[in-house]
Amino acid sequence: MVVVLLAANEERGAALRAFARGADGAAVRRGLTAERFHGREGQVVTVTIAGARRRLLCVVGLGDAAALDVDAWRRAAGRARQAAERHGAARVAIAVDERASSIEHIVALAEGFDLAGYRFDKYKSDAEHGVLVGELTLLTPTPLPAADVARRLGGVATAVTAVGTVRDLVNEPAAVKTPTFIAATAERLAADAGVEVEIWDRARIERERLAGLLAVARGSNEEPRFIRMRWRGPGARRRVALVGKGITFDSGGLSLKPAKAMETMKTDMAGGAAVIATMVAAGRMQLAIDVDGFVPATENLPGGKAQKPGDVIRFRNGKSVEVLNTDAEGRLILADALALAAADKPDLIIDLATLTGACIVALGPQVAGIYGNEQAVVDRLVTLGRETGEPLWQLPLVPEYRDDIKSPVADLKNIGGGNAGSITAALFLQEFVAGRPWVHMDIAGPAFTDKELPYAPKGGTGFGVRILLRYLAELAATPPDVPPRAAASHARPRRKPPLAAKRR
Numbered sequence: 001m002v003v004v005l006l007a008a009n010e011e012r013g014a015a016l017r018a019f020a021r022g023a024d025g026a027a028v029r030r031g032l033t034a035e036r037f038h039g040r041e042g043q044v045v046t047v048t049i050a051g052a053r054r055r056l057l058c059v060v061g062l063g064d065a066a067a068l069d070v071d072a073w074r075r076a077a078g079r080a081r082q083a084a085e086r087h088g089a090a091r092v093a094i095a096v097d098e099r100a101s102s103i104e105h106i107v108a109l110a111e112g113f114d115l116a117g118y119r120f121d122k123y124k125s126d127a128e129h130g131v132l133v134g135e136l137t138l139l140t141p142t143p144l145p146a147a148d149v150a151r152r153l154g155g156v157a158t159a160v161t162a163v164g165t166v167r168d169l170v171n172e173p174a175a176v177k178t179p180t181f182i183a184a185t186a187e188r189l190a191a192d193a194g195v196e197v198e199i200w201d202r203a204r205i206e207r208e209r210l211a212g213l214l215a216v217a218r219g220s221n222e223e224p225r226f227i228r229m230r231w232r233g234p235g236a237r238r239r240v241a242l243v244g245k246g247i248t249f250d251s252g253g254l255s256l257k258p259a260k261a262m263e264t265m266k267t268d269m270a271g272g273a274a275v276i277a278t279m280v281a282a283g284r285m286q287l288a289i290d291v292d293g294f295v296p297a298t299e300n301l302p303g304g305k306a307q308k309p310g311d312v313i314r315f316r317n318g319k320s321v322e323v324l325n326t327d328a329e330g331r332l333i334l335a336d337a338l339a340l341a342a343a344d345k346p347d348l349i350i351d352l353a354t355l356t357g358a359c360i361v362a363l364g365p366q367v368a369g370i371y372g373n374e375q376a377v378v379d380r381l382v383t384l385g386r387e388t389g390e391p392l393w394q395l396p397l398v399p400e401y402r403d404d405i406k407s408p409v410a411d412l413k414n415i416g417g418g419n420a421g422s423i424t425a426a427l428f429l430q431e432f433v434a435g436r437p438w439v440h441m442d443i444a445g446p447a448f449t450d451k452e453l454p455y456a457p458k459g460g461t462g463f464g465v466r467i468l469l470r471y472l473a474e475l476a477a478t479p480p481d482v483p484p485r486a487a488a489s490h491a492r493p494r495r496k497p498p499l500a501a502k503r504r
């Protein structure tokens, strides 16, 4: 299958004539007219070419030419992959023109194509195992430097594998992916990536005084686990801590969720999975940066020993918290992990959590909220999110709202006053970072999709992994005398090589 990408209302003669002449050309024109193809984003028309060696010509709409960012090409490649799968095309060639001929575009096209190939069908009895798309060729006007392209595509493959790991873990039923299973998976994946893993069982968790994790785990018969990962990069000059929420199933505890809201609650470990997969990828990529991963993992169930609204717990940093809503459990287990991470005094802490429904109310299902006490880091991550197609939108840490999480009987309570729920959750987390540079991503919306996206099928999306990998790589390339908050402006500029062709 040959894929031609066209922007809205673009003159399409020349691009199509290159692949379909004469009777074939007429057939393609008829197909486009019949489908009212105008190059709108998401429009895909596939035409069978009679005589040619290439059996199918697929025309993918890019949308408005003036609004073409890098992710537009990633999405287009994802749609081309979907069309190839529908038509059983084993080999796909995408014609790339001057607009998408930089190495960044080549990387985005390959990434979108690979990400869109993800399937989770292990529980389907009638899973189709027909022709699988096995090869992508990018046809570019002139060659790109082969070594650069090979290196960058190696990075794409590692990132796509990491995204697949998160999707697999999120999509797995909670009955399978218990905290013990998540911990074993982290150990297995880390082993051949040179990443160190330590798994803390309940006894160790008690010794370490992880009060939030213990309190949440009380309602479940499944053993909690605390997963500690360490990547020590060759020649590393900075250290970043990654913290991820690992609730393998969230019933809400005694503050039980309604049935509908519980349907997708196996997703509540997406942040933890993103941390595990990012750590493993950092090892595979040999990133020259030290990264520490912290993933508290437990179920949140209303068993006979479950914590009760009104209970007070005391954290290892001395703060006491009145638990008024057992469904606000994410911040309790993150508090432990953030306090531990902060005690190591890293240059930066980044946490990812499917934390609040309020964030979905504010930003919808495709955008994550981002908070932080280092504006330059937040700005850089927002920019990277635009480039990777993982949109982040900054929400404010409003100091006045801290009053909403004050408790009459303890230092804090685990639920706000009803308004700005994502913000009060972030303010709660901030109490545990000991003033260290810190960024929090509330990924409750985009961690999971209930509709097909251009390069993510329904289910877990792997949101956040590609932003983190890019950011860590960027920090690793930053001179040691530059603080992480200023890293963005000091990272080595990416070379913009001339046009090139690459075959994988």
Ligand SMILES: [Zn+2]
Binding pocket: 250, 252, 300, 326, 327, 328, 329, 330
């Ligand atoms: Zn909850």
